[in-house]
Amino acid sequence: MHAQVSHTLRYRYSAPVQLGRHRLCLQPRGHGFQRLLSFDLRLWPEPSQSHSLVAASGDEILRARFCGSTDLLEIRALSHVLTSTPPPLADCLSDNEPELPYPVGHLNGDLMGALEGWLPNGQHEPAAVELAQEALMGSSNRSLLFLEQLVGMIQDRVKYTERHLGPAWPAGRTLRERVGSCRDLALLMIASCRCVGLPARFVSGYHLLEPAPERYDLHAWAEVYVPGAGWRGFDPSGRGPVDDRYITLATSSKPHLTAAVSGSFSGPPAVESSLNWSIEATASVMHPPESQATPR
CATH class of the missing domain: 2.60.40.2250 (Immunoglobulin-like)
Incomplete structure (x- = not known):
């Protein structure tokens, strides 16, 4: 595009x-x-x-x-x-789909910052752990099915809404409020992926919708590092895997950056x-x- x-x-x-x-x-x-x-x-x-x-x-x-x-x-x-639209993950992984939880020791050391929890001591939020475990049980430990299940569960439990002010909410608040902005849903997915050993980071950019809205705004989604396929975008407030209508501006393991x-x-x-x-x-x-x- x-x-x-x-x-x-x-x-x-x-x-x-x-x-x-x-x-x-x-x-x-x-x-x-x-x-x-x-x-x-x-x-x-x-x-x-x-x-x-x-x-x-x-x-x-x-x-x-x-x-x-x-x-x-x-x-x-x-x-x-x-x-351009990334090739399907299933084609990239073929018969080598990684099982979850993914062993941290098998990952490149450069990815460690994208695995840290949000709590001050580096641990993961209990709400994110619980959501990740539920998605894991329904996916037979298969990474692609886990990502699909996770996106579906987030969309089922959290209603997307616009919110222009303030930082992204932590996973626990988003699940408790059952409503969140694109950055809240992105952070929820990021936190849940990290719980099962999948590095994940925050993305800021544009989503060029079709048909075009009356007014465009910045958008946020998640990028997940899938071993064997690299960094891949997922939009839990959209259709899941990103396509060629997404334009990335900045990524970081820390959303405010x-x-x-x-x-x-x-x-x-x-x-x-x-x-x-x-x-x-x-x-x-x-x-x-x-x-x-x-x-x-």
Whole structure:
């Protein structure tokens, strides 16, 4: 799929402020099942210093510093991306589907951060463990059936709703409330996968729905590392396995590190800030070329 996305964010302040350091995760991934054809990022006011860096996840992010004072920060990102649908997991694994729980010692050490629990002592939440065990029992310890069962159980027990403010809820709260945003459902799936030895991480990006909604917003889903098939996306607030209509911006084992924009400002007492954003997207599906008969 060819896609062009224009993402604008405007932060307004009730009085002039000094902007602190900012971290921006707005550049789409340029590898795997996604190719970045072009990317243009513009900021007003212009930063006094900025530099790109490759994060631990492999995503490219931008850090910026500002001088002077302003009552407006505007960020515009224009991306042109080519995406493709990953091959079916069953085809990738063939007769070598990993059984669960997967032995941690068989994994590459680079994946350990995507296995940690959310509790301060590194343990997994009891609610996530219970959900994972239930999905495991219904899957005969088969990893692909486990992922399918887990997505279905989350969708059956938690009603998806929009929620723009606040961090992702922990698994226990999402299951208790029986309602959650895309990031809440993603975190619930991530926590449950980690309980059975499958590394999982949080993803922020765009989901270009068909038909297009009246207004696009950022979306969140999970990526699970399936031994033998690598990182694969799953959207528990959607249809499960992601396809070519998903565009990844940032991934991390820690959800807050995928925020599109994070930073600080300082100003007079009681200064207030507000945010307005718009995401516009156009997409065209790629079709394979028609076969041509060989002339005789």
